[in-house]
Amino acid sequence: MSSDDEDNKGIPGSYGYNGGAVNDDKDDYDSDCAGYDSYGSNGGGSGGESNNEDMGSNSDVDDDEKHSKKSIKPPTLDIWRKESDVGVTEYCGAHEGFFAIIKQRCKDFHVNEINPQGEVIHLTDESIPSLPKDKEDIIVEGRPACISEENISEIDRMFGNQSKLPKENVIHEVLIKVDGLDKRARTSVHLFIKTHYKKVITSVKLINGEKHIQVRRGITDDRWSTKNPWLKSQQYTHFVLYKENMDTIEAISKLSARLRVKPPKFNYAGIQDKRGKTSQSISLFEVSPQRLYNATKDNWAMKVGNFSFHQKPIQLGQYCGNRYRLVLRKISASDEVINKAVESFKRHGFINYYGMHRFGTSSVSNFNIGKALLQGSWSEAINLILVISKEFYGEDYFVNMALKEYHTNGNAKEALLKLNEANKSTSLQAKLLKGLSECDKDNLVGALSHLPRNRTSLYLQAYQSFIWNTIASRRIKEFGLRVLPGDLVRRRTSKSSNEKPQEYAFETVYAEDSETIADIAQEQEEAMDVDLDKQDIHMLTEEEASNTDITDILLPLPGHDILLPENEIKNWYVQMLEKDGLSLEKLKHKVKTYSVSGVYRHLLVRSSDVNHCITFYNDVDKPLVQSDKEKIKGEDIEENKLEGMPGLADGKSVESMDVDQKEKSEGANDEMNPSEDRAEGAYGSGATGAYGYGGVKFDPKKGKMKALILELTLPPLCYPSMALRELMKIDSSTQYQNILDPANAKAKLGRGRPHFRRGRRGRRSS
Structure with a gap:
């Protein structure tokens, strides 16, 4: 087989492709995909090597057909990528770990950027400063001697209503004689006129060899004004952006729409996550604080403040790290276990692993795609990128239908058309399909070049x-x-x-x-x-x-x-x-x-400035950490932190306390012990009250659930999920956290099948 044929192996529409028996009926889709080898899904310790022979054609075809259709079949999503799949297996400390839910609510995750001077960025001031004054905007105290009363009277008339005056009496200009005055004195005349009159034009005019300052009425329409009110040394407005439950890119997109400023005009040091409350520095070219404030004043999830003016914008990467304030909820461990874990974490630090999201969330790990690219296995890389997901619902439905078309018929143009019809023309798959449809079938490198450079780098660095x-x-x-x-x-x-x-x-x-x-x-x-x-x-x-x-x-x-x-x-x-x-x-x-x-x-x-506090709570929807917005509004959250019920500090859960209560009551249910004696246990009354759970009655001032409030500073090269992994010694993958808190997982991942409108005669129409 030639090298070109080898490169093309596994590509639909080229020699040696087996698209697999993909049925047209989506209800049979799962069974069609069941035979696909999930290459690259586990990414095990050997680097997730492929076995092209094992992924060959079906045994029920004849030898000629088998030879012509031997290929890598597209993998499908039916996996839970574990930490060990991406090389994450060890810990630094020998302490005992503990169970906790991370980010049960958005209010449990606070991130504040640290600027290059080492200062933690907070939103503390929403006042609106004035634009920096140009030297020509400085008010001159006192009228220069060369400006006579007659000059002032004529200027007033020129700026007044002259529509009813005879044509010969209409004033178009006023001349102020400044011959013999030095430049500083002439400048004071210009400044005085511009300070006291709006829309005025002043210029120097020679009349019979003598210098005069000519005063004319300017154009009243701001659209035609050429004067830039911004000082060149202070053209960038720096401000603090506070946001909730949206990532930095989404926040900038919303701001740009309100301000009618293109997103690339915004400058920032780093991207802050969506699911949390974050504060960071942003800079914007020649946009006033008032406009920024107006754009966010009605948005509860986004606030701006701490305005200042600078000559240069904020640069990407121009920060020293982040200060994290995290709430870990539903902890069942004792205070002693938690305290020892924190002390071990302070002393040893954590392994600076790359986190799970570095390797992607699709069925194929990014590092397997990166490995294929480095090996020059172009067809393999293309098949891994154009993987068919088993999630046949939501937005994945339309992408899967297009990929199904591609893997069935090998027609990249038809598959691309389906994506375009579903408004998916900008998706990664659409860009690659466009490359396949425009390039010769032998030019797989050219097809792959249609992928964004950043995405290609992501694959390569995932392998590294x-x-x-x-x-x-x-x-x-x-x-x-x-x-x-x-x-x-x-x-x-x-x-x-x-x-x-x-x-x-x-x-x-x-x-x-x-x-x-x-x-x-x-x-x-x-x-x-x-x-x-x-x-x-x-x-x-x-x-x-x-x-x-x-x-x-x-x-x-x-x-x-x-x-x-x-x-x-x-x-x-x-x-x-x-x-x-x-x-x-x-x-x-x-x-x-x-x-x-x-x-x-x-x-x-090794994390710096690690602080922790163990507290208790009853309501998961009440915050335990005060955000910048709550602080600036004076909203106190201390009342949400409660004392724990007796026993919780020793690691007893509410459920185990209920069991203790029942065990203490065993044997008391006889004629020698009245029911009121049986009802009293070590943890209070056995009656279930308004705050009851099982056989335990709660005091509303006592918390029934334990939480750890953790504060730490990390440099910008670190994944905080890896820090928490070391502290708690639990799996840091999203899937594991979703198992711990199914309700939260449903809120984050809840998607349904695409909705169809019913056309005439009950037919589906999209």
Whole structure:
């Protein structure tokens, strides 16, 4: 088989494709997909290798047909991606973990950006400052001597109503003699006139060799005004954006629509997550604070304030980290277990893993697509991107129907038409299908080039991240928290001119996923990569290793321009890459788009300023942490924090207390013990009152559920979900949290089948 045929293998409409028996009836869809191998869904420790032979054609076709249709069949979504699937397996501390629900409500997750000066960004002031004054807007006290009373009278008449005056009496200009005055004196005349009269034009005019200032009435329509009221040194309005339950991109989209300003005009340091209450700095070119305030004053979920004016905009990546205030609810552990866990977390820190959302939420992990691209397996990469989901409802329904058309008939144009009809022309699948329909069937690289560059980078870096996670886990498992000779650290004297925070991890615990956010987050991450030269990296000697803190150790993300540690860990990198048919040299791809140079990432992170508080509550809808908006409005939330019922501090749940109550009452139900004695137990009356649960009666001033309020600061290269994973020692995946809180999962993921309108004679019409 030629190399072209090899590249085309598995692509509909080309030699060697088996589209699979996809039935036209969507009700039979699940059974059609049942035979597909879910390649790449588990992404196991070996990197999720494919087996093309196992994914071949059906056995009931003849040999010729089997030969012509041997292929990689499209995988389907029927998986729960576990942490171990992406290399996340180890912990730093030996403390006991505990159960808790993260982000049960939006009000449980507060994030405040930290600016380059180390200040935590808060919305504290909603006052509206005036625009910065230009020098020509400064009011001149006192009338210059050269301006006579007659001049003032004529100017007043010129700006008055002259429509009824005879033509010969209409004043069109007033001349003020300034001959012999220096520039400073002439400037004071200009400023005085412009201060006291609106829509006025002043200019210097020579009459018989003598200088005069000519005063004329200006155009009254603002649309024709050419004067820019903004000082060049203060053209950017910086402000604090506070938002609830919307990500940064959505908030900017809403603001841009209200202000009629294009979204690219907004500048920000980083993207804050949707499901939370966040405050961050934003800058905007030549938009007044009053306009910004008016655009948000009626929006309860978005507020702006703390306005200031600057010469330069905020740059992507221009921040030092985030301050988190988190509420972990429904904790069943004792106070002792929680306190020990927090102390261990403070002391040891956590492994700086890449979080689950780095690897995507579809049936195929991003790192498998990235691996296929690096290997040059173009057909495999295309099939993995155009995966058919088993979620045959909501928005996925229309995408699946289009992909079903593609995998059945191999017709990219028809599939693209279906997506266009469903208003999905901007989807990732539509862009790839457009590439397939426009390029020759042999030009798969050209078809893949239709994908956004940021999305391609996301796939490649997901593969690098999988390698990094796996190496980090093996290192901690085999060597613990020891520093080894040959480990990599940053040179203390290194002062790279393009020095920025090393990386950015877009996720703030179970972040909502979208293609737009992922692409912009990727752009943000690239802006924050540290481009360290090899001379900026130092390998530790045996003596240096004994005096180096583990948090200084760097592990590289594999690339063609990085150094590997000079110890056993180097062999692990080589072995993992070789298993995938790759090497550091091969990562300098012949197709430049798919080359990865590599960066460095700290192995461990130790959180700073960690504070915690154990409290109790009865109502999950009442906040336990005061937001910036609540603080500025003077809304107190302290009354929502209650004292715990007796026993809860020792780790007893309400349910177990009910069992204790019943056990204490056993044997008391006889003639020697009256019912009132039996009703009294260690935790109060056995009667169920207004705040009762089972056999326990609650005091409304006592909380029946335990929560942990945790405050910590993380640098911008960290996933907070990985910090909480270390603290609680529970799975950080979205699916696991949804199992813990099914009601919350339904609220976040509840989608239904697409709605159809009934046409005439009961026919469906979309």
